[in-house]
Amino acid sequence: TKKILGVQPIRNTFNGKMSFFSRTLSVILRCWTRWYDRDDPGGRGDWEDLKNLRMENPGKICLKPSGIDAVTVDGEIPxxxxxxYIYATDIGFICRNEDQEFEKCLDYKVRFRCPCIAPPLCWTDWFDRDDPNGQGDYEDLKRLRKEYPGQICPKPFRIQAVTVFGNIPAEDTGHTFQAYNTEVGFICRNEDQQFGRCMDYKVRFRCPCFFPPECNPICQ
Structure with a gap:
């Protein structure tokens, strides 16, 4: 019987719970490490075992990975x-040439599922790029990022909108919003209001306090 144990990727345990205008972390974040390819199938086979990987990459792999993923170096075939005949256990990944019927092992690379540290979060400055004249007040992320490059993280965790005058929370104004979320940003259209037009709003976002401008700030 072929020994194929635990090779399939583990499901992502990042569970984003959406409220009307926020996304929060509800569980421990778990992330994939980078790919490792320390051995080739010459000799006994391909040994991507944790003992040797940790020795060669100190501090890069957690003590108790919750998952392992292995694919071929060429073609990335699972x-x-x-x-x-392969072995994927708590010691890592091993393919032995002596176990194969017709050929030696292929060359594999592996990665591991480990806890990752949730970054400290901070609020951005307030942004007020539009006013309610014309179509309405458009404080959407696409336009905000264009006008304020590098000041908003790629994937905000929360959004907050208040009126420019009086700092009234948007959800207390009675207005109808086309968008109020961390994916699009904030949009209030005059045509959607039952009485009058939109008020003038400003928005801010909850982001990692420090983040690279060109990549996802979590789990890279």
């Missing part, structure tokens, strides 16, 4: 689909 190990479970290669038809080879």
């Amino acid at each position: 190990a479970k689909e290669t038809g080879q």
Whole structure:
């Protein structure tokens, strides 16, 4: 019987709970490490075991990975689909040439699922790029990022909108919003209001306090 144990990727345990205008972390974040390819199938086979990987990459792999993923170096074929006899356990990934029926092991690379540290979060400055004249008040992320490059993280965790005058929370104004979320930003259209037009709003976002401008700030 082929020994193929635990090779399939583990489901992402990042569970974003959406409220009307926020996204919060509800569980511990778990992230994939980078790919490792420390061995090739010459000799006994391909040994991507944790003991040697940790020695060669100190501090890069957690003590108790919750998942392991293995694919071929060429073509990135999942190990479970290669038809080879492989071992994926708590010691890492091993493919032994002596176990194969017709050929030696393919060359594999592996990665591991580990806890990752949730970054400290901070509010951005308030942004007020539009006023309610014309179509309404458009404080959407696409336009905000264009006008304020590098000041808003790629994936905000929360959004907050208040009126420019009086700092009244948007949800207390009675207005109808086309968008009020961390994916689009904030949009109030005059045509959607039952009485009058939109008020003038400003918005801010909850982001990691420090983040690279060109990449997802979490789990890279």
